[in-house]
Each structure stands twice: as structure tokens, then as C-alpha cells.
Amino acid sequence: MATALQVLRHLAQAPLRLLLWRGPLARLASSMALAEQVRQLFESTVHAVLPGPLLQRALSLDPDTGQLKVRDRSFQLQQNLYLVGFGKAVLGMAAAAEELLGQHLVQGVISVPKGIRAAMECAGKQEMLLKPHSRIQVFEGAEGNLPDRDALRAALAIRQLAEVLTADDLLLVLISGGGSALLPAPIPPVTLEEKQTLTKLLAARGATIQELNTIRKALSQLKGGGLAQAAYPAQVVSLILSDVVGDPVEVIASGPTVASVHNVQDCLYILNRYGLRAALPRSVKTVLAQADSDPHGPHTCGHVLNVIIGSNALALAEAQKQAEALGYRAVVLSTAIQGDVKSVAQFYGLLARVAGARLTQHGAGASVKEDEQLQELAAQLQLPDLQLKGALEAVVCARGPVCLLAGGEPTVQLEGSGRGGRNQELALRVGAELGRWPLGPVDVLFLSGGTDGQDGPTAAAGAWVRPELASQAATEGLDVAAFLAHNDSHTFFCRFQGGAHLLHTGLTGTNVMDVHFLFLWPR
Ligand SMILES: Nc1ncnc2c1ncn2[C@@H]1O[C@H](COP(=O)(O)OP(=O)(O)OP(=O)(O)O)[C@@H](O)[C@H]1O
Ligand SMILES: O=C(O)[C@H](O)CO
Incomplete structure (x- = not known):
């Protein structure tokens, strides 16, 4: 097995033309080598957004003067620097920050x-770990990405540290996706359990991250600018690794250093929309009613500098570069894929059909009607930065293999009680869509992966599929539609071909949403 893997690794680095063999056996080996190449491309994409190097790019310290530069602002350090952080990528950010700041960090x-x-530690990623005798205290919590007692203890320790700072101090705040669950401090009388239940219900009913975090902010002491308020009058610098489409600082980790602009009406509208208003716990009603009559008004954050240090766009730019180096014509379609996973899967299925027909100029290719359907689907998804026309034009001129890249975060409305995640569900749905039409003389592969390495409550990062998925699954007695009906994509991929289509990276230590790769190889 190890030898086979080594051969595959070697093949994965081979020029593309060597991988596009003919004949059934050669095609099977070629298919495995291509899958390995795609997996490596995913790893390079994640590598481009590892937190340490991003932090080092954002901060510079003059060791002689003790001047800390962040963008065009300078701060004088003199035993006055404190650090807090919360999120899936924060351990590596903190390790890099401590390395850079040394004795200045109190x-x-x-x-x-x-x-x-x-x-x-297990993955040998020493650069992501704090040194022994670090001045940074670490709390681990929020198992399954849900706020818990451990995360609550961490949030209270963070608040305590912030509250005692003075006007001479500087608070460095490290923020990344997953920060909301890792910084729970509900406003009493709302309890942690009540907040957890409400968050779970909203997420399961398909609430967007903007909606979810509007509610989280209204019920939290530290979100929506609360942390910045606690740290006042200290100066605050937030370094933010974005995991939200468009990089909105007020949404990422529920904007603890950004004044919230939402009012109670916004919250009630959202709760109504997902059928949760009538059954709200009394405590939540009390806190919302108090917020409406708060004499202090919203927090102000004039003492804060918020800086985005990395995003999905950066990861996709690297993927594009790497794919081109491997011989693909690579195009970034969008960094803002959002919407219901079913519509997103239909979009990719139809895109493969339309792009495949253009690539091979195949007579039985996509019709004008399918072209129009694709445009309609794209319009329904309302993707602000979609480069569909440009991508299809590039495909026509490609004359060789093509890689269409996108990123974002579709939403899944949970209807069943199976095991899965956004990426595996999207991949499975795209696999089913790809099997619906004849694709002509073109090989297709679609991959969807979470850059944090964990797709929903599963140990996989995502999965990859080919058009033969449904028919091959049927030969193993697996019915794709039945697994989809129960949101059971992880169970499906574990069983299908012995798990060969699962993407396993382990926790990556970073988090810039999901990436989607659509590969087309003309035969
Ligand atoms: N069985 C399932 N099938 C498909 N999707 C699921 C399933 N169970 C949970 N999910 C989805 O997984 C998502 C949570 O995944 P995850 O824990 O990776 O969160 P995340 O959005 O990446 O977290 P963050 O944005 O906080 O980093 C939710 O959107 C939920 O709908
Ligand atoms: O933590 C959160 O709120 C999400 O990951 C979005 O940033």
C-alpha cells in the first residue's frame, strides 16, 4: 500500500499529459493519479493561508525602538502589550505572535x-504550537463547534484580562472562524444551554451566518463590540482571518471588536423567519427587551483597528497558480458561493455540462437552453463576484485540461439525522447531478473541501466525485438519493469504494471557508 501511494505521489507531480492515458486499466491508474494530484492541490491551497505566515506579514516590530507597525499605524511597546484570541486558526496565530513580540508580551x-x-503535535506542526513557559494561557473547548462550559471559562478569562487594561495598554486580538462558539458569554439571565439550543436550531433550519451572528451578538456580552468595550480605554488591534463571504468584520466570529448596528427588530425578524419567535425562552425575550431600552446605546469602537490578514481569495489565488503550474487553464469563478446546497450542486452539475461541451466542441453538447438555465441558476444564487462569462470564454480557448475554482459556504437544511457536512453533501449532490447527463468526451472531477480540515461533525475535510459515482455506488448496493434524503453523506463516502473518495487532512489549523474545484479533461 505504501509503495502504491508513493507511486501515486510521484505520478501526481508528473506533467499532466503523462497522466492522461488511454485504455481501461490505464484510465483507472490515471484516474487515481489525478485524484492524488487534486488532493495535493487542496493541500497547497490550505498551505497558502496558514495563520503564522499571514500574521508575520501583517505585523512588524522594530527591535531597537519597540515600535510595532500594523498597516500604516505604529504603536509604542513598553511592557504594555496583551493578547487574546478565539477561533480555529488562533493557536498558530498566537504562536507566531509570541515569537515576534517576545518580552513585549505581558x-x-x-x-x-x-x-x-x-x-x-501529532501532525508534527511544531510552528503551530506555543513554546513551553509561554505567557499565553490556552483554553480548549467548543467541541463539535458548539459553545460549552470550557469555552465559557475561556470567554470569562478573556473578559477579565480586557477589563483591567488602561489607556497605556495595547490589546492584540486574534480572530478567526469558529470564534463565535469559542467566545460564549451570554447576557444573564440567558444561559449557555439556551444559547446553544437557539444556535443549533437556527443553523439546522438553514439560517445564514449573518443571521446567526446577529442573534449571537444580541445575546452576548463580548460579541458585537462587547470585547472592545471591555478593553476600553486601551488601544485595540484585531488581526482577523476571514471565514465569511466578503470578509465583513462585523460578522466574522460575531464581530467582538466591531460596534453592532443591529436592533431588536432585526433579531425578531430573523427569529420569525425560522419559526422560532413563538417558542423563545423567557430569558431571551428579557434580554432582547432590555437591549431595546439600553440607555448607553450601541458600543463605540473608535479605539480599535480591525485588519483582515487572510481570506478565501488568497487561498484560491494560490490554487490557481499551482493548477496553472500543473498544466491546467485555471480560472477563479467566485469567492462568494452561498445559498442552498441543492441549488449550488445543480449549478456545478450544469456548469460541468456547459463547460465540457465548450471545451470539446462536442456535437451532443449542451444546448442553448442549458446555457440559459445555467445563467438563470447563477442569477438565482446571487453571487456578487461570479466570473461565469469569463470562465466559459477561457474554456473555449483552453484546448486542454481546465480547472474552475471557487470558494464560499453553501448552507444545508438538515432534514435527516445522518452524518455529514456541507462539503461532503455538496460533493455527493454534484456527483448525482454529473451522472444525469451525457457529458461527451470529457473526464470530470469535482472536489469540495473545508479549509479547516473538518467538515461538519465528521473527521473528513470533504470529498471528491466523478460522473460515474451513482452507477458505481449502485453496484455496491448504495443508493445516493437515499443517503442524501437523510443528510448522510459521510456514511455514504465511508462505504463507497472503501472511503477512497474522502478527503482527509486532519485539523489544518486554519479556516477560510470551503473551496470547490471542478476539473475537466478533454479525452
Ligand atoms: N449531517 C449533515 N449533513 C450535511 N451538513 C451537515 C450535517 N451536520 C451538520 N452539517 C452542517 O455543518 C455545518 C457546521 O459545520 P462546521 O462545524 O464545519 O462549521 P463551520 O460553518 O465550518 O464553522 P465555522 O464557520 O464556525 O468555522 C452546519 O452548517 C451544518 O448545517
Ligand atoms: O465563528 C463564527 O461566527 C463563524 O465561523 C463566522 O466567522
């Missing part, structure tokens, strides 16, 4: 996912 507290230190 004290820090971070809240990171349960098991992340052991995972980094």
Missing part, C-alpha cells in the same frame, strides 16, 4: 478548539 489568553494542540 500576558495572553486564547480559546481554541478541543484537541487542536494534540492534533498539531
Whole structure:
């Protein structure tokens, strides 16, 4: 097995033309080598957004003067620097920050996912770990990406650290996706359990991250600018690794250093929309009613500098570069894929059909009607930065293999009680869509992966599929539609071809949403 893997690794680095063999056996080997190449491309994409190097690019310290530069702003350090952080990518950010700041750092507290230190140690990622005798205290919590008692303890320690700062101090705040669950401090009388239940219900009913975090902010002491308020009058610099489409600082990790602009009416509208208003716990009603009559009004954040240090766009730019180096014509379609996973899957299925027909100029290719359907689907998804026309034009001129790249975060409305995640569900749905039409003389592969390495509550990062998926699954007695009906994509991929289509990276220590790769190889 090890030897076979080595051969595959070697093949994966081979020029593309060597991988496009003919004949059934050669095609099977070629298919495995291509899958390995795609997997490596995913790993390079994630590598481009590892938190340490991004932080080092954003901060510079003059060791002689003690001047800390962040963008065009300078801060004088003199035993006055404190650090807090929360999110899936914060351990590596904190390690890089401590390395850079050395003795200037007085004290820090971070809240990171349960098991992340052991995972980094196991993977030999020493650069992601704090040194022994670090000045930064680490709390691990929020198992399954849900706020829990451990995360609550971390949030209280972070608040305590912030509250005692003075006007001479600087608070460095490290923020990344997953930060909301890792910084729970519900406003009493709302309890942690009540907040957890409400968050779970909203997520399961398909609420967007903007909606979810509007509610989280209204019920939290630290979100929606609360942390910045606690740290006042200290200066605050937030370094943010974005995991939300468009990089909105007020949404990422529920904007703890950004004043919230939402009012109670916004919250009630959202709760109504997902049928949750009538059954709200009394405590939630009380807090919402108080917020409406709060004499202090919203928090102000004039003492804060918020800086985005990395995003999905950066990851896709690297993927594009790497794919081109491997011989593909690579185009970034969008960094803002959002919407219901079913519509997103239809879009990719139809895109493969239309792009495949253009690539091979195949007579039985996509009709004008399918072209129009694709445009309609794209319009329904309302993707602000979609480069569909440009991508299809590039495909026509390609004359060789093509890689269409996109990123974002579709939403899944849970209807069943199976095991899965956004990426595996999307891949499975795209696999089913690809099997619906004849694609002509073109090989297709679609991959969807979460850059954090964990897709929903599963150990996989995502999965990859080919048009033969449904028919091959049927030969193993697996019915794709039945698995989809129960949101059971992970169970499907574990069983299908012995799990060969699952993408396993382990926790990556970063988080810039999901990436989608659509490959087309003319035969
Ligand atoms: N069985 C399932 N099938 C498909 N999707 C699921 C399933 N169970 C949970 N999910 C989806 O997984 C998502 C949660 O995944 P995950 O924990 O990776 O969160 P995330 O959105 O990446 O977290 P964050 O944005 O906080 O980093 C939710 O959107 C939920 O709908
Ligand atoms: O933590 C959160 O709120 C999400 O990951 C979005 O940033």
C-alpha cells in the first residue's frame, strides 16, 4: 500500500499529459493519479493561508525602538502589550505572535478548539504550537463547534484580562472562524444551554451566518463590540482571518471588536423567519427587551483597528497558480458561493455540462437552453463576484485540461439525522447531478473541501466525485438519493469504494471557508 501511494505521489507531480492515458486499466491508474494530484492541490491551497505566515506579514516590530507597525499605524511597546484570541486558526496565530513580540508580551489568553494542540503535535506542526513557559494561557473547548462550559471559562478569562487594561495598554486580538462558539458569554439571565439550543436550531433550519451572528451578538456580552468595550480605554488591534463571504468584520466570529448596528427588530425578524419567535425562552425575550431600552446605546469602537490578514481569495489565488503550474487553464469563478446546497450542486452539475461541451466542441453538447438555465441558476444564487462569462470564454480557448475554482459556504437544511457536512453533501449532490447527463468526451472531477480540515461533525475535510459515482455506488448496493434524503453523506463516502473518495487532512489549523474545484479533461 505504501509503495502504491508513493507511486501515486510521484505520478501526481508528473506533467499532466503523462497522466492522461488511454485504455481501461490505464484510465483507472490515471484516474487515481489525478485524484492524488487534486488532493495535493487542496493541500497547497490550505498551505497558502496558514495563520503564522499571514500574521508575520501583517505585523512588524522594530527591535531597537519597540515600535510595532500594523498597516500604516505604529504603536509604542513598553511592557504594555496583551493578547487574546478565539477561533480555529488562533493557536498558530498566537504562536507566531509570541515569537515576534517576545518580552513585549505581558500576558495572553486564547480559546481554541478541543484537541487542536494534540492534533498539531501529532501532525508534527511544531510552528503551530506555543513554546513551553509561554505567557499565553490556552483554553480548549467548543467541541463539535458548539459553545460549552470550557469555552465559557475561556470567554470569562478573556473578559477579565480586557477589563483591567488602561489607556497605556495595547490589546492584540486574534480572530478567526469558529470564534463565535469559542467566545460564549451570554447576557444573564440567558444561559449557555439556551444559547446553544437557539444556535443549533437556527443553523439546522438553514439560517445564514449573518443571521446567526446577529442573534449571537444580541445575546452576548463580548460579541458585537462587547470585547472592545471591555478593553476600553486601551488601544485595540484585531488581526482577523476571514471565514465569511466578503470578509465583513462585523460578522466574522460575531464581530467582538466591531460596534453592532443591529436592533431588536432585526433579531425578531430573523427569529420569525425560522419559526422560532413563538417558542423563545423567557430569558431571551428579557434580554432582547432590555437591549431595546439600553440607555448607553450601541458600543463605540473608535479605539480599535480591525485588519483582515487572510481570506478565501488568497487561498484560491494560490490554487490557481499551482493548477496553472500543473498544466491546467485555471480560472477563479467566485469567492462568494452561498445559498442552498441543492441549488449550488445543480449549478456545478450544469456548469460541468456547459463547460465540457465548450471545451470539446462536442456535437451532443449542451444546448442553448442549458446555457440559459445555467445563467438563470447563477442569477438565482446571487453571487456578487461570479466570473461565469469569463470562465466559459477561457474554456473555449483552453484546448486542454481546465480547472474552475471557487470558494464560499453553501448552507444545508438538515432534514435527516445522518452524518455529514456541507462539503461532503455538496460533493455527493454534484456527483448525482454529473451522472444525469451525457457529458461527451470529457473526464470530470469535482472536489469540495473545508479549509479547516473538518467538515461538519465528521473527521473528513470533504470529498471528491466523478460522473460515474451513482452507477458505481449502485453496484455496491448504495443508493445516493437515499443517503442524501437523510443528510448522510459521510456514511455514504465511508462505504463507497472503501472511503477512497474522502478527503482527509486532519485539523489544518486554519479556516477560510470551503473551496470547490471542478476539473475537466478533454479525452
Ligand atoms: N449531517 C449533515 N449533513 C450535511 N451538513 C451537515 C450535517 N451536520 C451538520 N452539517 C452542517 O455543518 C455545518 C457546521 O459545520 P462546521 O462545524 O464545519 O462549521 P463551520 O460553518 O465550518 O464553522 P465555522 O464557520 O464556525 O468555522 C452546519 O452548517 C451544518 O448545517
Ligand atoms: O465563528 C463564527 O461566527 C463563524 O465561523 C463566522 O466567522
